[in-house]
Amino acid sequence: MTRIAVIGGGKIGEALVSGLLENGFATKDLVVAEKFDERREELAREYAIRVTDSTPDAVEGADVIVVAVKPNDVDAVVTALAAAAGDSADEQIIVSLAAGIPTVRYETKLPAGSPVVRVMPNTPMLVGEGASVMAAGRYVKQQHLDTVREILAAVGTVSVVPESQIDAVTAVSGSGPAYFFLVAEAMIDAGVALGLTRAVATDLVVQTMTGSAAMLAKSGDNAADLRAAVTSPGGTTAAAIRELERGGVRTAFYEALEAAKRRSAQLGAVADQPSAAS
Ligand SMILES: NC(=O)C1=CN([C@@H]2O[C@H](COP(=O)(O)OP(=O)(O)OC[C@H]3O[C@@H](n4cnc5c(N)ncnc54)[C@H](O)[C@@H]3O)[C@@H](O)[C@H]2O)C=CC1
Numbered sequence: 001m002t003r004i005a006v007i008g009g010g011k012i013g014e015a016l017v018s019g020l021l022e023n024g025f026a027t028k029d030l031v032v033a034e035k036f037d038e039r040r041e042e043l044a045r046e047y048a049i050r051v052t053d054s055t056p057d058a059v060e061g062a063d064v065i066v067v068a069v070k071p072n073d074v075d076a077v078v079t080a081l082a083a084a085a086g087d088s089a090d091e092q093i094i095v096s097l098a099a100g101i102p103t104v105r106y107e108t109k110l111p112a113g114s115p116v117v118r119v120m121p122n123t124p125m126l127v128g129e130g131a132s133v134m135a136a137g138r139y140v141k142q143q144h145l146d147t148v149r150e151i152l153a154a155v156g157t158v159s160v161v162p163e164s165q166i167d168a169v170t171a172v173s174g175s176g177p178a179y180f181f182l183v184a185e186a187m188i189d190a191g192v193a194l195g196l197t198r199a200v201a202t203d204l205v206v207q208t209m210t211g212s213a214a215m216l217a218k219s220g221d222n223a224a225d226l227r228a229a230v231t232s233p234g235g236t237t238a239a240a241i242r243e244l245e246r247g248g249v250r251t252a253f254y255e256a257l258e259a260a261k262r263r264s265a266q267l268g269a270v271a272d273q274p275s276a277a278s
Pocket residue numbers: 007008009010011012013033034035036039055068069070071073076077097098099100120121122123174175278
């Protein structure tokens with residue numbers, strides 16, 4: 001089995017570890033490097049995996065190294081990886097999950113020839129329903145992509161795009177779960193305002209989202225047609241949609257995704273400056 005070292009045991013690092021363990025990976029093949037003591041203890045207790053505070057320790061003997069730290073912590077990790085690698089581009093594959101950070105940021109510090117795969121995952125990988133998108137760095141061969149695909153496929157779908165499209169992917173699927181959670185939050189609150197208990201409103205919203213997503217995935221119909229099928233002439237849905245359009249929901253999504261894409265590009269450019277997202 002492929003041995004995987006995850007550097008950074010935060011939200012996405014944990015989602016990956018948890019999803020992999022739930023889907024056939026063994027505890028002995030996973031190790032996490034995490035700098036916070038309390039977090040290390042939490043992860044070791046919850047998943048019974050090895051958790052260390054040292055990147056060099058974690059990456060020793062690993063086939064795949066997943067970098068899951070915030071964008072402005074990436075450079076420190078790459079420096080540690082370069083020191084641990086010495087002069088040779090071992091056959092270790094580096095997988096970077098950091099938003100905005102280009103593969104070249106790794107390649108310039110790591111030994112020449114190091115394969116770096118940039119991946120934009122999303123948190124539903126925690127429940128095996130992630131959407132991961134890979135972009136190959138300069139020295140990546142098909143066999144490297146195959147190995148990374150095999151790992152990510154355990155926790156959801158996997159696709160490949162050119163690296164020039166990863167900022168757009170980040171805006172759609174990387175940040176995407178947050179948009180759906182926001183919509184869910186707003187619908188639950190609205191249901192409560194209409195007199196439903198929070199528990200009932202929550203159950204209805206969750207099942208409506210799950211059912212709608214399943215229809216989109218399985219029916220073969222597109223979103224516009226599925227929406228039209230719910231919208232009876234002069235009915236309740238038409239009344240609601242008129243209000244959503246009046247509130248500018250469509251424009252808001254265009255602007256929001258554009259802002260996310262812009263921010264992703266910016267994170268890559270300024271990740272080593274103190275003002276970057278942390
Ligand atoms: N949270 C999300 O939904 C997604 C996050 N990402 C990317 O994943 C990366 C991590 O994001 P989150 O998990 O949300 O952040 P987080 O802050 O929850 O986790 C980062 C973890 O890395 C640890 N860390 C930092 N420097 C370290 C080092 N040198 N050695 C060991 N551990 C170190 C921190 O203590 C922290 O626990 C970011 O670059 C983000 O852009 C990508 C897609 C989705």
